[in-house]
Amino acid sequence: MAQNLMILRQQDLVSNPTTRLPVCLCLDVSGSMHGKPIEELRKGVQYFFEAIKSDEIARYSVELSIVVFQSNVTTILDFANIDRQRIPSLTASGLTSMGAGVELALDILEKRKSEYSAKGVDYYQPWMVLMTDGYPTDNTSNAINKVNRLGNNKKLTLFPVAIGNSADISILKEFSTMNQNAVLKVKSAQYFKDFFEWLSQSVAMVSQSIPGEKITAPNPRDFNLEIEL
Amino acid sequence: MSKWKIASSYIIGQGHIQKDIPCQDRTFKLVNKSSKGNFYGLSLADGAGSCKHSDIGAEHITKKILHFLNSKFLYISKKKNPSNYILRFIEKELKSLSHKRNIIFKDLSSTLLFIAIKDNKFIIGHIGDGVIGVLDKNSNLKTLSKPMNGEFSNSTFFTTSTYYKHRLRIIKGSIKESIGFILMSDGTEESLYDKQKESLIDSNKIIINWLNKNSETKVEEGLYHNLEQIISKQTSDDCSIGIMKRC
Numbered sequence: 345m346a347q348n349l350m351i352l353r354q355q356d357l358v359s360n361p362t363t364r365l366p367v368c369l370c371l372d373v374s375g376s377m378h379g380k381p382i383e384e385l386r387k388g389v390q391y392f393f394e395a396i397k398s399d400e401i402a403r404y405s406v407e408l409s410i411v412v413f414q415s416n417v418t419t420i421l422d423f424a425n426i427d428r429q430r431i432p433s434l435t436a437s438g439l440t441s442m443g444a445g446v447e448l449a450l451d452i453l454e455k456r457k458s459e460y461s462a463k464g465v466d467y468y469q470p471w472m473v474l475m476t477d478g479y480p481t482d483n484t485s486n487a488i489n490k491v492n493r494l495g496n497n498k499k500l501t502l503f504p505v506a507i508g509n510s511a512d513i514s515i516l517k518e519f520s521t522m523n524q525n526a527v528l529k530v531k532s533a534q535y536f537k538d539f540f541e542w543l544s545q546s547v548a549m550v551s552q553s554i555p556g557e558k559i560t561a562p563n564p565r566d567f568n569l570e571i572e573l
Numbered sequence: 574m575s576k577w578k579i580a581s582s583y584i585i586g587q588g589h590i591q592k593d594i595p596c597q598d599r600t601f602k603l604v605n606k607s608s609k610g611n612f613y614g615l616s617l618a619d620g621a622g623s624c625k626h627s628d629i630g631a632e633h634i635t636k637k638i639l640h641f642l643n644s645k646f647l648y649i650s651k652k653k654n655p656s657n658y659i660l661r662f663i664e665k666e667l668k669s670l671s672h673k674r675n676i677i678f679k680d681l682s683s684t685l686l687f688i689a690i691k692d693n694k695f696i697i698g699h700i701g702d703g704v705i706g707v708l709d710k711n712s713n714l715k716t717l718s719k720p721m722n723g724e725f726s727n728s729t730f731f732t733t734s735t736y737y738k739h740r741l742r743i744i745k746g747s748i749k750e751s752i753g754f755i756l757m758s759d760g761t762e763e764s765l766y767d768k769q770k771e772s773l774i775d776s777n778k779i780i781i782n783w784l785n786k787n788s789e790t791k792v793e794e795g796l797y798h799n800l801e802q803i804i805s806k807q808t809s810d811d812c813s814i815g816i817m818k819r820c
Contacts, residue, residue, distance in 0.1 A: 349795035351783060352803045356776040357764040359807075363726040401809075464769030466726040499724065552588060552809060553622070 362404040363466040365551050366423060366456045370449040372476035372507070373412040377436035381477060381507065381533040386434045388536030395544035397426055402544070405468075405551035409452055413445025414438035423456045442480035446472070446487035446519065453500070468550055470500055473543065474519055475530075477507035488518045495521035505539065506572065508532055513572050529570040542567035575748065577613040577690060578784040579604065581815035582796035586760055588809030597621070597628045597683070598758050598813035601635035605643050612646060613690045614639035615815045619703060619758040621682035621731050629674065630667060630681025634732055637666045642689040642696060649745075650694050656741045659698060663732050663741075682731035686718075686756045688817060690748065697744040697754075701729040704766045706773040708753035708781050714773050716766075718742055720759065729759075753781035754817040760810035761800070784818035792816075 597620025620627025684701030
């Protein structure tokens, strides 16, 4: 019927790259995370990756990296296609260089954005997830200033996540770009999977968003997470 | 004096269907033939995703802007920088609609793209994302106005973004060698605009030239089918397109 009205074929169209959502996990792997916490964290990260890969839209949109901080800070997984990424093992030891960790995470997000721009790839506002079970052992003021500047200009979303009851909530609040500087709290290592389930659903929503759309992430409380205001 | 054919269409995207959001893209065309010169206008708007009445805002502003351009064409084409003048009209119209329908002003947000032609002069306007292109008689297709996005993909400028004073891009000129124009929303952009090269792909020429030997009605029907069966398959967003061809 409408066959004579078709002048385009699929092969006549341009195939623009999928809009990317860069996400950096900035993880505390200091000595206090030794044992069960670090094992559960790795399982949680693994679950997160698998959840993204199983989402038809998010798998082509979400790009992941991992920065870990202990006495030193390291990018253990740089941005790449998720199918080519293997999650490295996590080893807990040393101090908690949170400030340096966040600064490294900001650097690699900035670098990724530049790469997108150079290649004409559209992207969403980057996300950083900062997870810790303790207190920073380095100076965090520079990192906090940078995060706040980006957050105030709506150029970064940072979710601070306290693991257990010993995390420095006040410093995490300073990093937070969430409403009322909220901090998410994972009660213990056994709930990491719930957190990463919430995270995967949240990033999947962003990866499907359209201009002007207000994204409402799933309620963290539905995922056994507490919210510290 | 040249004559123009105009056709346009829009279709709801899969993402809107799944989220139970109405189609927020709209197009409108206006032809006013008079002894003082014929006016040809084409407009397109893409309502903001999260604004629940942006479809109403898009529909209203696509119509009003063309009637405004029709009545003020000469003044606007002579005015050195008419952006603020046109923006004031857009704001006034949407505020009036907001008041009349008891809808929050921001809920009427949309992008806006338009072309108005009279006496071989054109006025082109663009707020937000979407693309405007021109075809010349040597079959060169050029991007006249690129998407006006914020840094991030889901951020753009809207008719109601009153904070951004420079959100309306105006291009004025003489038709001369131009024989066709095309407008598209960001949904259609995914298929017909190469973002890496910032250029419109050659398929746009086929679409514009479709008006050469076919009636506006037939081309509109065809545009709808091509949006439905080909272009909308590449995006979850609504898709809209408008074309003008000198004949």
